[in-house]
């Protein structure tokens with residue numbers, strides 16, 4: 001009888017054999033001539049993340065390497081909403097979602113991944129070393145370990161522990177919009193900050209290749225097994241090199257129900273600017289939610305194949321970071337719908 005460990009190794013090897021070859025550029029539409037390299041990402045944390053990505057682009061690296069390196073900066077920081085320092089689910093366990101997509105429709109994601117520091121890098125391995133696009137839960141962790149990612153201790157960061165203990169006093173889910181910008185784990189009067197946000201990043205390299213990444217610990221104190229938009233290609237992230245790329249942040253359920261990032265890219269395909277496409281997608285969410293739109297935050301960032309950027313939020317308070325050769329540390333307050 002083969003041992004379980006041997007089975008995992010041999011099945012990983014078998015899967016590697018089955019893994020689809022990267023999609024061939026020849027079969028895809030040609031990208032329009034691109035502008036200079038750039039990186040755009042969500043929230044204030046994006047300024048530091050963009051620096052990680054810019055080092056790659058500045059050295060002549062690919063957009064794909066840039067978006068992985070960039071969000072790893074945020075995953076490694078002890079933030080409330082991304083990586084192992086994030087708020088746990090309602091059972092007290094941190095579960096992570098991430099995805100990545102390149103300029104040739106190659107993509108990979110992980111959902112509900114536990115005890116792995118860099119889910120975006122596991123997502124990239126899913127893309128490059130398996131025939132699949134999404135691995136979840138225990139299977140995602142098995143794959144990560146088989147790929148050499150260390151299992152980190154199962155323990156909450158001090159801030160997450162404090163927030164979780166406070167939340168347990170009421171165990172009620174009452175989101176506080178834009179809590180992401182407050183810098184730590186504030187606890188509201190109702191007993192919890194209930195963060196549910198993400199870093200999403202898009203990059204255009206000097207060869208005109210677009211790529212994107214998303215990574216998050218998801219909604220704080222979520223139900224066990226809950227998956228948001230961030231690991232789902234077409235919801236949290238979509239890239240079509242002939243048109244542009246888009247990514248989402250905010251309440252994942254409301255991004256998933258209208259296939260947010262894909263919608264933004266399709267609106268750009270119809271001729272909208274990145275800004276106008278982000279706005280129209282937000283307007284659709286507002287129309288779907290009706291008066292309940294005031295209870296949530298959702299925002300999109302987008303970049304066209306030519307390097308035009310845009311962003312739009314449902315509510316005030318969303319900022320995004322833009323990095324170009326001219327200015328690598330821009331933090332811009334996005335326009336918003338609800339006044």
Ligand code: GLY
Nearest residue numbers: 218219228250252
């Ligand atoms: N946008 C992140 C989430 O809802 O999980």
